[in-house]
Amino acid sequence: MSETLILTKRWGKPDSAALRTYRADGGYAALDKALGMEPAAVVDEVKKSNLRGRGGAGFATGLKWTFLPKDVRPRYLTVNADESEPGTFKDRYIIEHDPHMLIEGIAITCYALDIHAAYVYIRGEFAKQARILEAAVEEARAAGILGSRLLGKKDFDLEIVVHRGAGAYICGEESALLESLEGKKGYPRLKPPFPAIVGLWGKPTIINNVETIANVPWIVANGGDAFAALGVGKSGGTRLFGVSGHVNRPGVFEKPVAYNLKKLIMEDCGGVVGGRKIKAVIPGGSSSPVLRGDEIDISLEFDAVKAAGSMSGSGGVIVFDDSTCMVRALARISKFYAEESCGQCTPCREGTSWMEGIVEKIEHGHATAEDVAKLEQVAGNIGGQTICALGDAASMPVQSFVKKFRDEFLRHVEERRCPYGDHGWGLDQSSRPAVVGGVRY
Amino acid sequence: MLPALRLGQEVFGYLSPAVQRLAADRLGTSPARAEEVATFYVMFHTAPIGRHLVEVCTNVSCCLTGGDRLFEYLKHKLGVANGGTSSDGRFTLREVECLGACGTAPAMLVDEEMHERLDPKKVEEILGRLE
Ligand SMILES: Cc1cc2nc3c(=O)[nH]c(=O)nc-3n(C[C@H](O)[C@H](O)[C@H](O)COP(=O)(O)O)c2cc1C
Ligand code: SF4
Ligand code: FES
Numbered sequence: 001m002s003e004t005l006i007l008t009k010r011w012g013k014p015d016s017a018a019l020r021t022y023r024a025d026g027g028y029a030a031l032d033k034a035l036g037m038e039p040a041a042v043v044d045e046v047k048k049s050n051l052r053g054r055g056g057a058g059f060a061t062g063l064k065w066t067f068l069p070k071d072v073r074p075r076y077l078t079v080n081a082d083e084s085e086p087g088t089f090k091d092r093y094i095i096e097h098d099p100h101m102l103i104e105g106i107a108i109t110c111y112a113l114d115i116h117a118a119y120v121y122i123r124g125e126f127a128k129q130a131r132i133l134e135a136a137v138e139e140a141r142a143a144g145i146l147g148s149r150l151l152g153k154k155d156f157d158l159e160i161v162v163h164r165g166a167g168a169y170i171c172g173e174e175s176a177l178l179e180s181l182e183g184k185k186g187y188p189r190l191k192p193p194f195p196a197i198v199g200l201w202g203k204p205t206i207i208n209n210v211e212t213i214a215n216v217p218w219i220v221a222n223g224g225d226a227f228a229a230l231g232v233g234k235s236g237g238t239r240l241f242g243v244s245g246h247v248n249r250p251g252v253f254e255k256p257v258a259y260n261l262k263k264l265i266m267e268d269c270g271g272v273v274g275g276r277k278i279k280a281v282i283p284g285g286s287s288s289p290v291l292r293g294d295e296i297d298i299s300l301e302f303d304a305v306k307a308a309g310s311m312s313g314s315g316g317v318i319v320f321d322d323s324t325c326m327v328r329a330l331a332r333i334s335k336f337y338a339e340e341s342c343g344q345c346t347p348c349r350e351g352t353s354w355m356e357g358i359v360e361k362i363e364h365g366h367a368t369a370e371d372v373a374k375l376e377q378v379a380g381n382i383g384g385q386t387i388c389a390l391g392d393a394a395s396m397p398v399q400s401f402v403k404k405f406r407d408e409f410l411r412h413v414e415e416r417r418c419p420y421g422d423h424g425w426g427l428d429q430s431s432r433p434a435v436v437g438g439v440r441y
Numbered sequence: 442m443l444p445a446l447r448l449g450q451e452v453f454g455y456l457s458p459a460v461q462r463l464a465a466d467r468l469g470t471s472p473a474r475a476e477e478v479a480t481f482y483v484m485f486h487t488a489p490i491g492r493h494l495v496e497v498c499t500n501v502s503c504c505l506t507g508g509d510r511l512f513e514y515l516k517h518k519l520g521v522a523n524g525g526t527s528s529d530g531r532f533t534l535r536e537v538e539c540l541g542a543c544g545t546a547p548a549m550l551v552d553e554e555m556h557e558r559l560d561p562k563k564v565e566e567i568l569g570r571l572e
């Protein structure tokens with residue numbers, strides 16, 4: 001059976017980002033088809049497709065769209081291109097290789113939801129990607145695809161604005177993203193009300209990830225059922241899995257949503273460097289609980305990874321070989337959350353820096369067994385006590401690392417030093433050529 | 442506000458209180474709002490920096506492929522600590538969080554341009570091209 005490629009089909013083709021390349025490959029035909037449908041029928045196809053959000057939470061996209069209140073206008077669409085979760089590196093390639101696929105997805109979504117202004121919030125560090133996307137939006141506008149008549153056919157105003165962030169992980173959180181778009185510091189808002197009810201400038205707003213929206217043209221062109229058939233149960237389609245760390249061929253791989261994690265690492269990524277064993281895998285970005293090397297023979301589908309005690313999250317898979325120090329890895333992850341906590345809630349602000357401090361202390365051999373217990377206690381007191389999910393995101397790695405690699409934490413305590421010494425990040429730390437949707441980097 | 446501050450930084454090099462006030466005036470808002478935003482985001486600088494800004498990712502995927510060693514190497518080479526500027530004013534070095542380049546790690550930004558799959562030799566070449 002040949003694999004269906006939805007998102008990476010054109011990656012690496014000459015001038016893949018150009019409008020003429022996209023059109024020559026059937027681009028914007030899905031928008032044309034959608035314009036011949038009732039908006040509600042487009043939403044129905046997305047519901048039928050079982051498309052689930054690719055930004056982290058895996059929420060059903062069609063269902064989210066129905067939360068918009070019926071008679072409030074204007075409404076907005078914001079596309080989340082913040083891509084800042086450590087281990088995640090996929091949305092940038094959609095924008096680099098195929099920006100018109102995203103623009104077509106935005107246009108169809110806006111038509112389906114009667115939205116006339118869409119904002120793409122792109123992290124500030126993606127300067128090149130922002131330039132590519134802006135150029136593509138300009139090209140689409142000049143070609144009469146956007147503007148006052150969609151595809152030059154239907155009276156429907158649509159403006160797409162590319163908005164650059166300025167460096168803050170928290171702005172990937174949807175309500176912080178809205179604050180940032182409004183020109184403020186990225187402080188998450190209390191929910192409810194949810195953005196679909198009270199969002200950008202107080203108006204109903206749908207927020208979706210880049211990859212989520214990029215699937216919409218294919219769904220309209222081929223039907224929701226065909227998309228659903230690529231997956232299992234309540235998850236349809238293919239997904240971009242980004243694999244990094246100690247593998248022979250890191251990169252971005254488009255696979256059916258329920259692809260096997262072990263197969264992805266051992267076959268698609270050519271196994272682990274130096275033929276060493278897998279010690280641990282983070283399956284869905286740094287916030288997702290870590291799995292031991294013997295726990296990875298699982299489907300990557302959202303509910304399956306949840307059943308295995310973790311999260312498929314953003315699809316960012318990080319692989320650690322058996323020469324890595326798990327305490328050092330956790331110390332770095334904890335430092336990240338301490339740096340990026342916005343500081344609004346006491347349990348998150350204080351808890352993340354406490355956790356960072358204790359893990360550092362363990363790593364440097366200055367801790368006692370009580371410190372390890374204290375660490376677990378602090379982590380247990382953050383979850384569920386905060387305005388946004390960063391608190392949980394910070395405590396889940398801590399809880400899972402200690403639970404699954406307790407021996408290693410205790411060895412640091414007993415030996416009063418890091419048993420790995422200078423090579424805590426692994427014996428072979430060299431970079432390897434990456435494969436991104438079939439393109440070599 | 443973000444675009445205004447970005448422009449201010451491009452023109453004046455960094456966001457001094459005067460530049461923050463200018464941005465606030467143009468947008469018809471208070472200097473306090475501008476300051477709040479300028480200090481919240483890591484890409485805004487409220488103090489002068491060197492002629493080139495070198496930002497090395499030391500998050501997990503980069504460290505697994507040598508990012509940590511690269512950062513240590515650069516600190517040594519430039520004779521600075523994290524956030525420091527070399528004595529000739531040429532480079533400011535700092536450690537940053539994940540840049541979304543984990544598959545092509547280790548990664549760094551130099552003056553907002555991304556460089557990936559780095560090793561010390563490649564870093565030498567990149568920095569050597571800059572005045
Ligand atoms: C701390 C934090 C950071 C997040 N960062 C991102 C991000 O960089 N990109 C993203 O698409 N979603 C991110 N999310 C998830 C968003 O809040 C939101 O759920 C998502 O963009 C919705 O899109 P989807 O339903 O299409 O996945 C983050 C969430 C949290 C709590
Ligand atoms: S949980 Fe943390 S990041 Fe989220 S709002 Fe509270 S302090 Fe800010
Ligand atoms: S960890 Fe360095 S780019 Fe992601």
